């Protein structure tokens with residue numbers, strides 16, 4: 001299931017193999033086998049076909065409504081949110097000491113919770129509930145395809161006040177040597193456009209995480225030109241290979257005890273993570289850890305040609321996105 005999750009196109013079928021262009025030392029330990037998007041081959045549209053190559057032009061940030069605030073906290077003992085930081089993504093800053101060591105902004109005992117590979121039924125809503133119960137927050141890096149499968153769940157993530165970035169269109173390993181540079185850009189851009197589509201046209205944050213933490217240098221540069229921040233992590237929960245929820249909690253707490261702080265990589269796609277999160281948040285609170293929220297100064301500027309292509313792929317009835325209740329009214333029965 002893990003491997004089947006990657007896309008079907010032959011060009012991407014060996015997505016886990018190429019590391020030759022890795023900018024940084026080979027991704028740590030099992031990162032290359034990380035995160036198993038369950039993209040069903042039968043349901044997966046063809047990979048991003050890609051508009052013609054062109055110079056990257058950054059449109060001005062879209063004007064859009066302010067994201068809903070988190071609801072008021074009714075739990076006086078909640079973990080909560082200790083600090084909110086705003087990120088200026090100009091030039092594509094990198095976060096997470098596994099790959100980027102320039103921006104050491106977390107104080108001792110501060111953590112950032114991050115969740116990849118959603119949105120996914122049951123598990124993502126369970127993660128949302130655990131966060132809400134503790135009045136806390138995280139950054140979600142959804143897969144574009146998954147976002148087209150479960151747009152309502154992604155809307156719930158955004159409506160709850162969490163930060164939403166992107167994690168490619170199909171979870172392709174962008175270090176795969178068989179991918180052209182254009183195909184890699186397509187993965188990035190179509191991923192953002194898919195998230196935007198799923199959010200009903202609201203642009204997500206210009207926050208990006210490379211699948212399996214594989215960072216091809218030319219795409220790092222590309223994201224810099226696109227003013228998109230790159231998120232590696234400080235500590236990997238390895239939740240995708242945990243045998244049980246307790247293992248996720250143990251791994252994170254052991255690493256935190258050693259590092260004292262950090263951006264934590266988890267997957268709302270994973271059942272064990274969803275099950276582990278209430279206990280993990282309890283342990284963070286008991287250990288004196290504080291959650292930091294990261295917000296982008298401006299939303300991402302998606303490229304119009306990818307927005308258009310996405311609409312074509314999902315075969316949307318573009319004439320109307322109104323809810324059924326506003327279109328169909330029972331007048332007699």
Ligand SMILES: [Zn+2]
Pocket residue numbers: 034035036116117167171211212
């Ligand atoms: Zn992933």
